Amino acid sequence: MTTFTGWITHELPDGHRAALEELDDGVLDDRDTTLRVHYSSVNYKDALALQGRPGVIRRHPLVPGIDVTGEVLTSRNHRWRPGDLVTLNGAGLGEDRHGGLAGLAAVDGEDLVPVPDPFTPAQAAAVGTAGFTAALSLLALERHGPAPGHGPVLVTGAGGGVGSIAVALLARAGYEVIAATGRPELLHERLTALGAARVVDRAELDTKGRPLAKQRWAGVVDAVGGPLLAGALAGLRHSGTATTCGLAASAEFPGNVLPFILRGVSLIGIDSVRTPRERREAAWQLLAHHLDPALLDSVTRTIPLAAVQEAAADMLAGRGTGRVVVDVRAH
Ligand SMILES: NC(=O)c1ccc[n+]([C@@H]2O[C@H](COP(=O)([O-])OP(=O)(O)OC[C@H]3O[C@@H](n4cnc5c(N)ncnc54)[C@H](OP(=O)(O)O)[C@@H]3O)[C@@H](O)[C@H]2O)c1
Numbered sequence: 147m148t149t150f151t152g153w154i155t156h157e158l159p160d161g162h163r164a165a166l167e168e169l170d171d172g173v174l175d176d177r178d179t180t181l182r183v184h185y186s187s188v189n190y191k192d193a194l195a196l197q198g199r200p201g202v203i204r205r206h207p208l209v210p211g212i213d214v215t216g217e218v219l220t221s222r223n224h225r226w227r228p229g230d231l232v233t234l235n236g237a238g239l240g241e242d243r244h245g246g247l248a249g250l251a252a253v254d255g256e257d258l259v260p261v262p263d264p265f266t267p268a269q270a271a272a273v274g275t276a277g278f279t280a281a282l283s284l285l286a287l288e289r290h291g292p293a294p295g296h297g298p299v300l301v302t303g304a305g306g307g308v309g310s311i312a313v314a315l316l317a318r319a320g321y322e323v324i325a326a327t328g329r330p331e332l333l334h335e336r337l338t339a340l341g342a343a344r345v346v347d348r349a350e351l352d353t354k355g356r357p358l359a360k361q362r363w364a365g366v367v368d369a370v371g372g373p374l375l376a377g378a379l380a381g382l383r384h385s386g387t388a389t390t391c392g393l394a395a396s397a398e399f400p401g402n403v404l405p406f407i408l409r410g411v412s413l414i415g416i417d418s419v420r421t422p423r424e425r426r427e428a429a430w431q432l433l434a435h436h437l438d439p440a441l442l443d444s445v446t447r448t449i450p451l452a453a454v455q456e457a458a459a460d461m462l463a464g465r466g467t468g469r470v471v472v473d474v475r476a477h
Contacts, residue, residue, distance in 0.1 A: 147170050147171060147172065148170065148171045148250065149169065149170045150168075150169055150170075150171075150248060150249030150250045151166065151168060151169070151248065151451060151477050152169045152209050152247060152249055152451075152474075153165070153167075153196065153209060153210055153211070153247040153248060153454065154209055154210075154248070155203055155206050155208045155209075155210060156206060156207055157206035161198050161199075162198055162206055163198050164195065164196045164198065164455075166477075169209075169248060169250075171250060174244060174250060174251070174252040175243055175244055175252050177243075177252040177253050177254050177255075178221060178222040178223045178254060178255050179218060179220070179223055179226055179252070179253050179258065180219045180220045180221070180250060180251070180252050181214060181216040181217060181218060181232065181250065181251045181252075181253060182216050182217045182219050182250065183214055183215070183216040183246055183248060183249055183250060183251050183474045184217065184267050184268075184271075184474060184475060185213075185215045185216070185246075185268055185270075185472060185473060185474060186211040186213050186215070186245070186246030186471075186472045186474055187213045187246075187271050187274035187275070187276075187469060187470060188449075188454055188457045188461060188470040189212055189274060189275045189307060190306075190307070190392065190394060190461060191212050191240065191275070192210055192211060192213075192240060192454075193457070193458035193466075194462070195210040196458040197455070197458050197462055199462075202240070202241055203240075203241065204242040205242055208240070208244060209240070209244035209245050209247060209248045209251075210240045210245050210247050211240045211245030211246030211247030211248070211472075212236055212239050212240040212241065212245055212246070212275050213234070213239070213245075213246050213271060213274040214233070214239060214246030214251050214253065215231075215232070215233040215234075215246075215267045215268075215270045215271040216231070216251065216267070216474075217229060217230070219250075221255050222255070223254075223255025223256060225255055225256075225258070226255050230260065231260065232258040232259065232260055233261050233270040233271070233273075233430075234246075234253055234257055234258050234259065235274060235275040236275055236278075236419035236421065237253075237254070237257045237419065237420075237421075239253070241419070246474070247451065247474065248474065249474060249475070256423065257423065257426070259423075259426050259427060259430050262431070262433070262434040263434060264434065264439055265439060266439075268448065268473075269439050269442055269443070269446075271471045272442050272446040272469045272471050273311065273433055273437065273442065274307070275418055276306070276307030276308045276310075276311055277307070277311040277315075277433060277437065277442075277469070278418055278426075278429055278430070278433070279308050279369075279391050279416060279418045280308050280309075280311040280312035280315050280367070281311075281315060281432045281433050282391075282418055282421065282425070282429050283308075283312060283389040283416050284312070284315055284316060284319060284367075284432060284436075285425070285429060285432060286387070286389045286416065287321075287365050287387060287389065290387040290414060291364075291365070291385070291386075292321075292364035292365045292386065294319060294321050295320065296364050297322070297363070297364025297365070297383060298322045298323070298324045298343070298344075298363055298364060298365075299322065299324065299364060299366065299367065300324045300326055300351075300362075300363040300365070300366045300381075301313050301316065301324070301326065301342075301366075301367045302326045302351070302366070302369060302370045302374050302375070302378060303326075303368075303369040303392065303394050303395075304327045304342065304345070305327045305328075305333045305467050305468075306369060306394060306466065306467070306468075307466075307468065307469050307470075308367075308369040308391060308392060309325070309327075309367075309369055310337075310340060310467070310468045310469070311442070311445075311469070312367045312369075313325050313340045313341055314340040314437060314438065315432070315433070315436050316341070316367070317340065317341025317342065317343075318341060318437065318438060321365070322343045323342045323343055324342065324343065324344045324345075324346055324363065325337040325340075325344070325345045325346070326346050326348045326350075326378075327345065327346075327347070327348060328347070328348045328349075328464070330345050330346065333345070336444075336445070336468075339441070340444075341441075348374055351378055351381070352373060352374075352377055353376070353377045353380045353381070355376075357380055357401075357402030357403075357404040358404050358405060358409075359377070359381045360381060361381065361382070361383040361386075361409070362382075362383070363378065363381055363383060364382075364383050364386050365382075365386055365387050365388065366378045366379070366386070366388035366389065367388075367391075368389065368392070369391050369392035370394040370396075371392060371393040371394070371395055371396050371397055371398065372396030372397075372398055372399070372400070373396070373400055374395055375388070375390060375399060375401065376399065376400050376401040376402070379401055379405045379411060380402075382405055382409065382411045383409070383411075384409045385409070385411065386409070386411050386412075387411070387414060388411065389414045389415075389416050390413060390414070390415055391415075391416035391417075445468030445469055446468060446469045446470075446471055447469075448470075448471045448472075448473050449470060449472055449473070450473055450476035450477055451472060451473070451474050451476065451477050452477050454472055
């Protein structure tokens with residue numbers, strides 16, 4: 147029996163709570179590959195799960211953590227050997243399968259991606275689901291347009307995890323990036339350093355319910371939903387594309403069909419959890435090609451396993467910025 151430290155949820159009559167405990171390998175699922183976890187991260191979903199909010203965890207007890215980066219200990223999958231450094235985002239981790247916020251993880255080898263050059267394992271964790279989702283959003287823009295040079299792309303929630311990495315990724319890929327944030331003064335310098343051509347106050351996107359506004363953006367990468375997404379769509383140019391992945395503001399979509407039927411715009415949904423392997427690999431290749439590790443470091447902080455609750459509370463209160471990596475070996 148091997149013991150390790152990890153977060154685990156317990157069901158309560160009115161919800162659940164997460165506790166840091168000593169666990170043993172009997173708790174793990176029966177999967178073909180066992181990892182020594184080096185790093186996980188705090189994503190919005192992790193923050194909800196850790197803070198006892200509903201909607202993410204689908205069984206108890208469950209190890210939270212939708213990202214895992216570590217070293218293969220044993221594998222029955224022909225792709226992996228002991229010592230290989232691998233990473234995995236989503237695929238049910240931290241939702242209906244035990245996740246990454248513990249010293250050991252059992253996963254399906256089929257889902258794993260090697261930690262790609264030029265990233266270290268800590269940087270792969272800094273990318274995490276947030277960066278992986280930013281990359282899936284860029285892949286969608288590459289498929290549907292606009293191409294770089296064909297007009298500005300608006301990124302909402304630019305100060306957050308998905309937003310920060312989307313700004314850096316799109317800028318390096320050649321897009322003119324307009325970063326929308328609720329904290330323009332605080333984050334102006336940081337977002338400009340990531341590659342934003344312009345930083346706008348998200349209040350500017352509020353069209354007060356008007357379905358059409360001045361055509362400003364050729365593309366949109368949205369992680370917040372709600373009126374901001376509706377406002378971004380109202381300002382999308384004819385034939386433009388928006389991607390939607392998140393609900394940091396709201397799960398509601400108070401939108402209107404006019405941008406679709408009068409301007410031929412498209413809205414593409416992004417789901418990072420159930421992404422087939424080829425697409426996972428394509429997203430990670432894009433990240434390896436376009437995401438500068440030094441820029442990634444500039445928006446990342448690393449915390450020990452015991453400090454995740456504070457980071458989760460900050461994130462849900464809208465005080466978080468960039469990415470939070472969890473060093474699972476440091477308690
Ligand atoms: N579909 C998927 O597969 C997928 C994958 C990853 C994430 N997500 C979702 O994407 C969203 C963002 O995730 P994240 O990890 O980037 O979270 P995050 O780091 O907390 O960033 C969210 C950002 O949204 C902005 N925001 C927060 N509250 C807002 C409000 N009331 N109105 C407008 N903007 C607000 C803030 O940016 P500013 O302060 O700069 O405005 C905040 O930093 C979450 O809903 C998450 O669940 C979905």
